[in-house]
Amino acid sequence: MNSNIYIANWKMNITSKEANSFFNKFLSLHQRSSDRKIIFCPSFTTLATSVQSALFNDSNEIYFGAQNVSDKKSGAHTGEISVSMLKEIGIDYCIVGHSERRAIYSESSEVVNNKIKLLIENKIKPILCIGETLEQRENNNSDEVVLEQLSVCLKEIPTSEIIIAYEPVWAIGTGKNANVSDISAMNTVIKNHMNKLGYIDEQFYILYGGSVNISNLSIIDKASFLSGFLIGGASLEPENFWNIVKR
Secondary structure: OOOOOOEEEOOOOOOHHHHHHHHHHHHHHHHOOOOOOOOOOOHHHHHHHHOHHHOOOOOOOOOEEHHHHHHOOOOOOOOOOOOOHHOOOOOOOEOOOOOOHHHHOOOOOOHHHHHHHHHHHHHOOEEEEOOOHHHHHOOOOOHHHHHHHHHHOOOOOOOOOOEEEEEOOOOOOOOOOOOHHHHHHHHHHHHHHHHHHOOHHHEEOOOOOOOOOOOOHHOOOOOOOOOOOOOOOOOOHHHHHHHHHHH
C-alpha cells in the first residue's frame, strides 16, 4: 500500500484567483518523490482551470479531485454537477460521503452508493469518507456504524481501486483527539471488512481525516494500515501543506 497519499480538501475556501497564487507558491516549494501522491480537491470553479493548467504538465504526482458529485446522471437538478462533467475536464478522484455532506445535507449511504457506481463507471476513483459521531462512539457503536457505512456505500460495487478516508466526527472541532490506538483499531476493522467484501489489499487505501495538522501528523502516522491523510484546514496555506507533505 502507498503510505504517502495526501488529499487537500479545500471545502468552500480559496477562489480561483487565490488558487493560482497558492499553486505558484506550492510548486516553487514542491520536490518530486517517486512514492508520493498529492490530490487537490478545490472548488468546482477552480477545478477546470487547474487541471488544464500548464503548471501541472510536468508533474507526475499531483492529481485533482472533486469535493462532491451528483447521484444522478443528468436532468433537472439545478446546481448539481454530473459525473460526465467531471470526466470531461479530466478529474481523477472525487470525495463522497463526507461527514459534512451527511450531517448538513442529509446524504444517506444509499445516495453515496449511487455516486460511487457512477464514478467507477466513468473511471473516476472514489474517496469514500466514513466515521462515527461522538454520540455513537459514547454508545460503543463505532464499529457497527463504520461497518454499516462500508457495506451500504459499497453494495453491488465491482471491486476496483478506492480510497477509504476514516474521519471520526467526534474528533473534529470537539477538543477530543483520536490516539494511535483508536485509529489503528478502526483501521483494522476497516481492512478486515474490505477483505470480507472481496477487496484485496492492493485495491484500497485507508486514510485518516480527523483534524490532521503538522503537530499531530508524526504521532498519527504510527497507526496501523495507514496509507495517508485527508487534510482540511491545514491544506489552505501552501507552506503549511508542503511542510506536511514533505516531512
